[in-house]
Amino acid sequence: MKLQNDVYTSPGVLEVHYQAQRESYENEIETLNLKTEHLSQEIGHLQALFKEENNTKHSIKEELARLTKENMDLEEQVDMKEKTIKKLQDQVNSLTKSIEKAKQEQAPPVPKVYIGMLEYKPEDEPKLTKNLILDLKPRGVVVNLIPGLPANILFMCVRYADHLNDAGRLKSLMNSTIHAIKQVIKTHHTDFEMMSFWLSNTSHFLNCLKQYSGEEEFMKYNSVQQNKNCLKNFDLSEYRQILSDLAIRIYHQFLNVMERQLQPMIVSGMLEQESLQGMSSMKPTGFRKRSSSIEDLNSYTISSILHQLDFFHNTMCQHGMDQELIKQTVKQLFYLIGAITLNNLFLRKDMCSCRKGMQIRCNISYVEEWLQEKSLQNSAVKETMEPLSQAAWLLQVNKTTEEDAKEIYNQCSSLSSVQIVKILNSYTPIDDFEKRVAPSFVRKVQSMLQNREDGSQLMMDTNYQFQVTFPFSPSPHTLETIQVPSSLKLGFLTRI
Numbered sequence: 001m002k003l004q005n006d007v008y009t010s011p012g013v014l015e016v017h018y019q020a021q022r023e024s025y026e027n028e029i030e031t032l033n034l035k036t037e038h039l040s041q042e043i044g045h046l047q048a049l050f051k052e053e054n055n056t057k058h059s060i061k062e063e064l065a066r067l068t069k070e071n072m073d074l075e076e077q078v079d080m081k082e083k084t085i086k087k088l089q090d091q092v093n094s095l096t097k098s099i100e101k102a103k104q105e106q107a108p109p110v111p112k113v114y115i116g117m118l119e120y121k122p123e124d125e126p127k128l129t130k131n132l133i134l135d136l137k138p139r140g141v142v143v144n145l146i147p148g149l150p151a152n153i154l155f156m157c158v159r160y161a162d163h164l165n166d167a168g169r170l171k172s173l174m175n176s177t178i179h180a181i182k183q184v185i186k187t188h189h190t191d192f193e194m195m196s197f198w199l200s201n202t203s204h205f206l207n208c209l210k211q212y213s214g215e216e217e218f219m220k221y222n223s224v225q226q227n228k229n230c231l232k233n234f235d236l237s238e239y240r241q242i243l244s245d246l247a248i249r250i251y252h253q254f255l256n257v258m259e260r261q262l263q264p265m266i267v268s269g270m271l272e273q274e275s276l277q278g279m280s281s282m283k284p285t286g287f288r289k290r291s292s293s294i295e296d297l298n299s300y301t302i303s304s305i306l307h308q309l310d311f312f313h314n315t316m317c318q319h320g321m322d323q324e325l326i327k328q329t330v331k332q333l334f335y336l337i338g339a340i341t342l343n344n345l346f347l348r349k350d351m352c353s354c355r356k357g358m359q360i361r362c363n364i365s366y367v368e369e370w371l372q373e374k375s376l377q378n379s380a381v382k383e384t385m386e387p388l389s390q391a392a393w394l395l396q397v398n399k400t401t402e403e404d405a406k407e408i409y410n411q412c413s414s415l416s417s418v419q420i421v422k423i424l425n426s427y428t429p430i431d432d433f434e435k436r437v438a439p440s441f442v443r444k445v446q447s448m449l450q451n452r453e454d455g456s457q458l459m460m461d462t463n464y465q466f467q468v469t470f471p472f473s474p475s476p477h478t479l480e481t482i483q484v485p486s487s488l489k490l491g492f493l494t495r496i
Contacts, residue, residue, distance in 0.1 A: 116229045116479025118156040119494040122169055125176055128157065131489045133180040138197035138319065145485065147320020148204025148475070152482050153490070155208040158236075159479070160496075165233045174239050177205075178246060185250055192261065193315055195254040200321040202250055203470055206243045207322075209236050211474045221474040229479050244470060251325075251468050255332055262308055262333060263340065268300035270341040270363050271351055302363045306370055309333065313374055322473045327379040332466055334367070335384035339460035342388045346419070346458060352426040354434055357395025364389050386414040387460070394423050399437045402444065409448045417449035418458045 120128060132150050146152070154177055161170035181198055188194035210218045214230040312333070316326050341360070345351050364385055371377045390412045397411075398404045412420050424442045429435060484490050 114480045114495055116156060117160040117163060117496050118153060118484070119160055119496050120157055120492065124492045125173060127492060128490070129176050129180040133177070134184055138193050146477055146482065148201055151201040151204035151208060152477070152479065153484060154205055155212070156479055156482065159229065159231065162231045162233050167234065170234055174236070178242060181246060185253065189253055190257060192257045195250060195257055196315050196321065197319045199247065199250045199254050200316070200319040202243060202247045203322055203325060204320070204475070206240060206247060206470060207473055207475065209240050209243065210472055213237070218472065218474070223478070225478050225480070247470055248468055252465065255329070255465065258312055258333060259336055262305070262336065265300040265304050265308060266337055266340045267344050269302045269305040270337065270360065271344055271356070273301045274359065302366050305337070306366060309370060324471050324473065327376060327381065328466065328468055330376055331379065331381045331384055334381050335464070335466070336462060337367070338385045338388040339462045342391055343459050343462065345391060346422050346426070349426045349428045352395060352423060352428050353430045354396050355430060357392045360388065360392035361396070364392065390414050391423055394420065395427065399424065399427070399441055405441065405444045405448060408445055416454040416457065417446070417452050418456050420449065421446055422458055
């Protein structure tokens with residue numbers, strides 16, 4: 001019964017429930033419709049965005065293609081511009097060089113002013129003496145160089161040490177220089193060219209120390225500019241004396257070398273070899289060199305002697321040796337020629353004849369002509385040959401009458417009494433027209449010579465050497481103008 005009641009009452013409940021369900025469904029449908037509409041809108045928006053994006057991408061592609069084309073065009077233009085710029089730069093460079101060259105030709109650059117010094121580091125001192133003194137070979141480096149260039153270079157280094165007021169550096173340089181010169185002279189004591197070269201440079205170095213000492217007696221020979229280069233801080237007079245002694249030592253060794261080369265030629269050339277065969281061809285035909293092969297002593301002629309003298313003189317001049325020193329050297333050599341020839345004349349009767357006197361006189365004339373060619377005729381050199389010249393005259397003159405005896409007494413002033421008598425007693429005729437000197441004539445001459453006080457020595461001293469002097473000879477070259485040739489390998493020196 002209850003169930004039935006419930007059944008009958010349920011339609012109302014169901015309707016309510018149905019109504020509630022319907023409303024719920026409608027609300028959900030409405031919500032879904034809203035969502036659907038919203039989604040449709042979103043889809044529409046997304047579609048619009050997608051379409052817009054596609055349009056943008058298309059635009060970008062088109063823009064990219066356009067820009068790429070423009071870029072290629074611009075690159076081509078840039079290449080063309082760069083080529084044009086390079087061409088213009090080349091033209092500018094060419095014009096610039098032309099302008100600079102024209103300027104150089106029109107207005108030469110102002111030369112750098114030098115003060116006549118050479119800067120060097122103390123540690124370079126051994127290298128300086130090695131390259132400039134010990135290892136230097138005169139042949140091949142002195143051509144076209146100013147006389148005494150090594151000496152000038154050394155003094156410019158001395159000036160630098162003096163400029164620094166560095167006593168230790170200056171003393172070391174002077175001592176090492178003197179030691180190196182002594183060493184090179186000892187090593188090459190038989191080398192004529194080496195002796196000549198360092199005699200000349202030692203003399204020049206000594207002159208530099210005098211010329212720029214600041215002493216009035218030397219300064220008066222200088223130019224104004226040279227006097228500005230005088231030493232400022234040190235007195236080197238003590239070293240001047242040491243160098244003077246060294247120069248004298250070198251000179252004597254220098255003479256010994258020359259005498260050893262010249263001596264074997266003298267007797268043969270001055271006495272033994274006939275130079276009178278054919279009066280038209282008496283004079284030697286030039287100073288020809290002898291063959292390099294070994295020659296017999298008897299093959300030396302007057303030409304051999306003249307050629308040797310020529311070699312000595314040319315070498316001394318090439319090395320820039322002072323003319324006064326050359327004159328003293330030649331004087332010593334001529335003394336040797338005269339002394340050796342005269343001594344052999346005393347020892348050999350076969351040489352004491354009129355014809356031999358003519359030959360000796362002829363040979364003397366050749367060496368006197370050589371002196372004239374070398375502008376040495378006004379020096380005292382000829383005087384050293386006077387005893388030989390008078391002996392040659394004595395062999396040629398008449399030796400019979402008292403007048404002859406008086407003439408012999410007056411003319412033979414450079415021969416001693418013993419020497420005159422020796423020649424008269426040794427006179428040996430070799431031709432029919434010649435006569436032996438009568439003993440009475442010899443006694444007559446002897447009586448005239450009694451009042452002479454000329455000693456009793458017959459032979460001349462062939463080892464005698466005249467005292468050498470080194471007269472002051474200022475250099476005309478200013479130190480500022482002196483440059484160091486690269487051939488001397490002194491690149492560590494700086495010209496300042």
